[in-house]
Amino acid sequence: MVFTKDTKLREILDNEKSKGVLTEHGVPCASCPFARMELDILTIGEICESYDIDLEKLLENLNKVK
Secondary structure (H helix, E strand, C coil): CCCCCCCEHHHHHCCHHHHHHHHHCCCHHHCCCCHHHHCCCCEHHHHHHHHCCCHHHHHHHHHHHC
């Protein structure tokens, strides 16, 4: 599987290595209890847009660690 801007947060958090990449990039959803309610709704693209996180760099790093 390749992570894209449309990948749901649950798919990323299901992988321990990917979770670390989110933390390194400052994605607050990785540890937010409220995000847990929206795991199947939130996409990584929406999260990056909301928090002004470099989506391309994040995807590059996520796809390296799978």
